[in-house]
Each structure stands twice: as structure tokens, then as C-alpha cells.
Amino acid sequence: MKAIPAKTIRNHLICWVLFITYEVLVSYSFSKKLSNFFDYSGHYLINILLFYFNTYVILTRDSRRSTKGKLLITIIYVLLEIGGYIIVKYLLYELLLYFQIYKNRQGLFGYFFIAESIWRAIYFIGLSTGYWYFMSALKQRAEISKLIEQRLLEKIEFEELERKLLETENSFLKAQINPHFFFNVLGFIHNQVKKHSGQTAETVVLLADIMRYALKKPEEDGKTPIEKEIEHIENYIEINRLRFDHKINIEFVHQGELSGVKIIPLLLITIVENVFKYGDLADPKYPAMITLSSEDGNILFRVSNKKNYAKYQFSHGIGMDNVRKRLSQSYPDTFELNVDDNAREYTLTLSIKSQ
Secondary structure, rough: OOOOOOHHHHHHHEEEEEEEHHHHHHHHHHHHHOOOOOHHHHHHHHHHHHHHHHHHEEEEEEEEOOOOOOHHHHHHOOOOOOOHHHHHHHHHHHHHHHHOOOOOOOOOOHHHHHHHHHHHHHHHHHHHHHHHHHHHHHHHHHHHHHHHHHHHHHHHHHHHHHHHHHHHHHHHHHHHHHHHHHHHHHHHHHHHHHOOOHHHHHHHHHHEEEHHHHHHOOOOOOOEHHHHHHHHHHHHHHHHHHHOOOOOEEEEEEEEEEOOOOOOOOOOOHHHHHHHHEEOOOOOOOOOOEEEEEEEEEEEEEEEEOHHHHHHOOOOOOOHHHHHHHHHHHOOOEEEEEEEOOOOOEEEEEEEOOO
8 A cells, every 4th residue: 555645644634624623613603612622523533534435435446437337336335425424423422422521312313413414424525525536637637747748758769769760871871882982992902012012912801801791781680690700800810910910929719510600790809809909919828819619509708818907907898898788688698798807817708598
């Protein structure tokens, strides 16, 4: 059951105090006399209980009922409420007589007693009904306002999504034009330098392959054969070997059942790039190790390298944050990424279960 806020209870108490004070003063202005505290307390306790019973039990339950037969059931409930009110009021009179707050029982349960009780019951049922409809109107207004606000937010989000989609489409169109020019230029450079430097020509070819894979649109499921990712990693390592005149020490081993295995593109290369960014690849006794294996569709990828502290201190971890986000989106609950970052070396192990 939902707790009633303290502010609501306070407001109700204030309203009842003002209402009771008003009725007592009006009664006194006509009769020029006041009853005792127990008489007022007993009668107004019954009236207040009837008010809330009609509001939160009868009307609230009745509002959930279907239209068919609703009016008849409401009339029956009201008659039962009035009958119950008269009985409780009679018991109150008997109690007041027992404690000698009332001195005689003249007119008790007579015509005037019943008529006055019916009138008071109808009066407080009417107040209760008005209060219930007023609060229901406020609640409906709040719900409508919330619904309008929600739809407005959804409209804004939809417009923002359309804007981003349009930007993506424009970027994709640009990406279709620019690479075409880029690869043509690379082809021209390759042809020009081939007769002068075979190594430079090979570097151009590797760069073209790397860029072609990076710009290639993934398949419908958003993934690519893992052999393509392996080839991309090998090209990246090889172009860096040429760049550093084969003075880097790194080994890449892949094994297992790789045929038919797919992975989201450019995921593993981000981890490999970190090896070149922050690893010490100059020590032949401590080469960086990259291993990739697959069994029954499960992928196990592991890198370990000696740290290059001069570079490592500038790491912001943005690349790995993106890796984790992409893994969470594409392999929810099916991947495990563990990092061992100690004083000397950095080791990362990624396992992806077959989906």
C-alpha cells in the first residue's frame, strides 16, 4: 500500500479543523449552546470515517467496474452506507447514554433521529463524492500533462534520430566518394614508386588494403569473417615492421577452427593498436605476443606486452572504453574481458562465446 505523504495528511487535518469549527459556530449561533467534547468527537469521527470510506472504498472500487449495472450497484452501496451510518450513530448514542453524557433516550431511533441521520449521511457522502471527482480530475489532468510531455520528448528524440540518420547518410555518401579518389591516388603512387623501391611499393599496397578493410561496409548482421580481421591485423603489423625497419619485436599467432567464425569488424585491431601505442617493442628478449584461437565458434584473444612508461603515462583509455561498449552492444552476457596491468607488463584476455 502506497504511503500517504505527510503534507497531504497535514492539509486534510487543517481542512477538517476549519470545517468542524465552522459547523460548531453556525450551530451555536442558532441554539446559543454548545455540547461537550465527547459528543462532538464521536459524531465527527463517524462523519469523517464515512467521508473516507465512501471516497477510497466505494467510489474508488466503483470506478474500476464496467458500465453495465454500475448505477444500480452504486445505489445499493449508498443505501448500505446510510443504513450502516444510522446503526453506528445509534450505537454511539447508546455509548453516550451509558457514560451519562446524554441523560435520556427520548426520541432515540425515532423519526427525527432517522431523518437527521439520513440527511447527515447524504451530506457527507455528497462531500466525499465531490472531493473524489475533484481529485480524479486533478489526477487525470496530471496524467494527460505527463502523456503530452512524454509524447513531446518522443517527438524530439525522433527528430534528433532523424537528424543523426541524415548526417550518417551524408557521411556515408561522402565516404563512397572520398575512398574512390583515395585508392586511385594510392594506385598511382604505387605504380610510380614500384620501379624505384619495392619496399615502398609494398607499403603502399598494405596501406591500401588496411584502408579498404576499414572503409568496407559490414554484412547485414554487422559482422565480418574473422579471417578478414586476421588479415587486417597482419597487414597492420607488417606495415609497422616496414615503418620501423623490422626493428620491432612482436609475434601474432592464430590457430583453431576459424572457418565460418564471424566477429564485429575493427574490434581486435583497436587492442592491437594499443600494443604499438603503449608497448615497449624494442626488447627482443620480451616480444609482444598476440594469440587468437577459436574452438566450436568460441573466440579467445590474448595480448601481452612489456610497458613503455614514456608512452603509457599519456594513455586515456578511450580506445578500450569503446571496445567495452561495442562488446556490450554486440555480445551481451557472452563475453569476458580481463586486464592484468602490473608494474612491468600489460596483459589482456578476451573471450567471446558462440551465440
